[in-house]
């Protein structure tokens with residue numbers, strides 16, 4: 001990179017200016033943004049699958065309508081993020097090919113099965129809760145289109161988190177069997193939710209550069225800590241117990257001390273060994289194949305319109 005241009009770029013980022021699609025940017029900045037934004041978009045789209053599984057099984061019409069709205073929101077989040085990533089010169093087809101070939105990642109959290117209705121509560125409460133923790137700072141990420149997409153997404157995320165917490169609160173205050181379901185879902189979703197924030201800072205190859213170029217405003221561990229500090233009181237408020245016997249309020253730090261994430265499990269799921277990872281990719285591959293006729297029709301229609309315009 002041309003040192004003078006790099007210095008000017010870094011001065012702009014340090015002054016909290018937004019970098020826009022037509023601005024000069026280091027190749028590494030473009031590359032890491034396509035990486036993060038496309039994987040963020042993949043996570044939104046794959047994330048529709050675990051919840052989609054319960055739309056026809058929701059316990060009543062109100063819950064069904066809310067879950068339907070949430071899953072549709074996630075599709076929209078995926079589209080905003082794919083569109084924002086395209087401003088960096090990649091294409092929808094390239095990003096989809098990277099996902100389907102296994103080259104690109106999506107969040108490990110979506111490789112866990114949704115076994116009972118209480119999982120839908122735990123996903124909204126914990127998974128969308130963690131997503132809010134991680135996405136609120138991204139509203140000030142240095143890349144303009146990404147930051148603006150986040151503003152819109154964060155507004156909808158809070159509805160997702162609230163409806164999930166309400167489901168869980170309702171079950172926890174219900175019959176002993178319902179409370180057991182809510183506790184079982186918390187037990188299965190707690191640690192995978194902590195993994196959403198990424199590996200520990202000292203094991204995070206991207207954090208140093210992402211912090212310098214203000215793509216990230218907080219580190220993985222900082223956000224994970226904030227999530228624990230906010231969520232533990234929410235569990236206690238509805239009589240549920242977080243499945244971590246090392247969890248303890250540390251007056252001095254003004255934060256919770258908590259146990260160690262199972263990083264073996266994390267890296268195994270990142271490698272694609274999650275409980276339902278195969279099913280997730282099969283579902284995405286099928287959706288892509290089933291959609292081929294729509295893409296072909298749209299292309300032929302566009303070609304006909306272009307030819308008509310020429311004539």
Ligand code: 3HC
Pocket residue numbers: 035036039040041043044047074077105106107108109127128131134157195196197198199203204205206207210220270
């Ligand atoms: N699942 C899968 N891969 C993960 C991961 C996870 N939970 N956490 C980290 N990784 C990957 C990273 O992508 C990186 O691999 P790569 O270089 O091949 O991309 C590697 O592990 C090392 O991690 P780093 O900490 O170095 O990577 P980042 O600096 O990119 O930090 C991140 C990871 C915090 C997830 C960051 O990419 C980020 O903030 N992404 C945007 C938010 C996002 O993608 N959230 C995922 C969930 S979306 C969601 O929950 C939607 C909601 O509506 C439900």
